[in-house]
Amino acid sequence: MHTTEHELMWRQLLPKPDRSAAPLQVQLRTALVNAVLDGRLPEGLRLPSGRELATLTGVSRNTAVLVYDRLVSDGYLEARPRDGYYVCGAIGRAEVAPIAGSSAPNAPDWGARTSHPVDTHRWLDRPAGWQQFRYPFVFGQFDPSLFPLSDWRECSRQALEVAAVESWAQDGSGGDSALLIDQLIRRVLPRRGIAATPDQVLLTLGTQHGLYLLADLFVRPETVMGVEDPGYMDARNIFMRREARIAPLPVGEFGLEISNELKQCHYVYCTPSHQCPTGVTMSTDRRLALLDHASRYDQVIFEDDYDPETQYVGQPLPALKAIDKCDRVIYLSSLSKLLSPGLRLGYIVAPAKVIEQLRVARRLMIRQTPGNNQIAAAKFIQQGHYDRLLHVTRQTLSLRAAALVVAIRRYMPELEFTEPHGGSSLWVRMPTRVDLLALRAACIAQGLLFDPGEPFFLSAESQRYIRIGFSSISLNRIEPGVEVLGKILEGFSARARRH
Template sequence: MWRQLLPDFERDGATLQSQLRSAIVAAILDARIASGSRLPSSRNLAVMLKVARNTVVLTLEQLVCDGYLEARPRSGYYVRQGSPAQPEPVQSEHAARSTRVAWGKRLAATPQRDKWLEKPADWQRYPYPFVYGQFDPKMFPVAEWRECSRLALSVGEIHNWASDAIEHDDDALVDQLIRRVLPRRGIAAHPSEILITLGTQHALYMLAELLIKPGTGVAIEEPGYMDARNICARRQARIVPVPMDADGALASGHLKDVSYLYCTPSHHCPSGATLSTERRIALLQEAARNDVVIIEDDYDAEIQYNGQPSPALKAIDRHDQVVYIGSVSKVISPGLRVGYMVGNPELISAARKLRRLMIRHPPSNNQRALALFIAQGHYDSLLRRTTSILSERAELLSDALTRHLSDFEFRRPSGGASIWAKVPDGIDPLRLRREAMDAGVLIESGEPFFSGSAHEHFIRLGYASIAPEKIEAGIIALAQVVKKCRPARSNHSIRLLRPSEYGAVAMAS
């Protein structure tokens, strides 16, 4: 019985002590061990589980302290009488009846109709995952993050972050953003101008709630980040598409009848184009003339392979017309969910009050752990390491595309973590994505990035989550799928986009 209750442990997961505790507690709470039952001796458990006896003894003693077990002298350990057990679910007499509520008609919003990027939940089991923004465990700084988390849980640090913090954010994290992170983007900020968020999307949602009314004009890049468009559409904004070319957004002439512009100038989502310095200056001037507020999403800004990243729009803003949003989640881990908003103190104060209604405040322990991570230099080190790794993968992917899919039009990336490629005429990207998935290759269709359906002949290939040794094999597998999807075989040659024609060929709207 005990052998079945306590299965083999994972040697590369949680600690053996933690796994043993979880197994015993689960057996007690699930009533698979009755109150008063005697456990095997610590020696027998250690032999049965093939672990050190000290591991077993420490676990059992902790369970005694927590009230699950009791120790009887010269007798052993027993399940404590009255130890909590999981209650049986109460079966209502009405449980079998069908609902009388028409929930579909009651929904005031229908987000399921929005355009989304579909990623399988089990994407890691696919041999060739060319997906963007997902977690690569090989790149995660396990030891450094564990140490900073441990430090954040010290008694002194807990006193600093454990209180309810609805009116302020973690002072240490705000300080590190001001001193270490924002200066990289050329931004000088005061604590009153910073709000911690659960990633950039949380910041976008709050800005939409605060600023956009039905009919408000909002300019958004086309193609562009679909969830920025979805959030604005939820507020019934009047969305004005802004076309793109190789030098970024062609905003001139598109800001005369809008109140806001959402843009990703450092690395455009999804193409990776960088807004040129001349256009940055012209954009700020035109926004000032038309009283337009710019929401700058600094997407993938710090992952730059060649030279230094261009300064953020916020860094050269002279009229307080830019609201800047950023995140550390893309560099460290998407599951961390820590971002920040930099803007006018009056706006930040209003956003803080709105945040209180939504989530009260982001988890303070994560904020403190991140502050320690930055302060000890781990964030800078991770940025350098990540940039080096992604630069290598970008070259491997570009070379593989050139060799095996030579009529796909793309530009070698200068930063970021993805390649935006135009699919040859006659190939349906949606079908290509489905067929590729069946072959073990995950790619992203470009369709959700467009507001309409006329320019869907693009795919996005992320390379942060695929091992370098699998990149070429994955493209070879994708090339086999492409052959199946071609309407007819045609001669083709290498077609890399030149900057002068990038917009006309790949981004024209």
């Protein structure tokens, strides 16, 4: 083999094979395409031979030649008989536009033009790279080790068969996958006690998308929107962007309370199954009282059933929607919490007239939801994988919850909390003497992360709560993580006592 010209350059441009990542062919193709498009490989440059490329990258010669041939057919390279492969000029390169600086003449005043300044919203931010933390006590993230990847891959493959592609690859008129709607109606909603027809179900890109659609349809300036306090801050932020008047509704040991604040609301947003963030399950009596109140005061309830099927002590209560006799509950839920948050698969159940209006709003926003994941999810449910994953997840969360409770009582007995019977987090009241912001920073420095409680409250005043999630931390790291948290907390408490 002849020594490749500019071998050092090629070794810098081409990736070292990572057999734990994407297929080698994909890695090599991606590196070459990027180098062509950004100009690092100029038009007319001769590339190494297939044998030389294989040696430089550590792949087989067949893989190297196959990558070259695909790039030729796609117009990135040109094959010259008995001469080799050359960079082709058929594919246009991206032009990088100059970035206008803040001193650009006559630049618009963007702050004055925007109607909803983002600094009015309060978020639950996590540091970049939190997935690599040793002790990620965070909520709302799934554990990849529990996910049946081979089953999902097979369902995705089936969704890419010719007949299936023809059903989802078209630019439709806002329709949803009939197969997924059918599986939701037959297999998922009945477990929550809900009976529905296809015209009463709308697919969304997750529950948050559903909330945005509902806000667009119902909320106007000065609409009084009742939200739990503490409660899900992004729901609150969505309603605030529509200029609603937010009415904070207190939460007690039986869920959202029937309070004087509730009487003034036009709409009520609540999380009855496992209240966000406290984890409290709304009692049957409270659910009946809330429905009676809504009927008496002509209110509509947005029920966010975001964590519905993770009850591991006792039987889960039916959804609020299931016992609503007056059609005053609009139900939102999601498949994403169990499958993967990144899949963005949610749905709304509401009267057909409401779904019809929401479908129009969704069409104007995104036209339609991606069809391939709908088909894959439908087959995943249809073939029993969803039920099995649900069973495994319940068992796993039960073990983790028990381990977390035991560890906290051992290492931090002064903390106040209610032992969970479902869900994937613990709402914990902290000592008054501790600076929670400083505590969180110290924990992050030790590779431990929890969610602060303050963003869940409407008031910006300092609150004494944190949320400890256990959906994405392995069982064997729970006790060591709690021990680390306990030692850090004790250090803060000792300094506070000295002062």
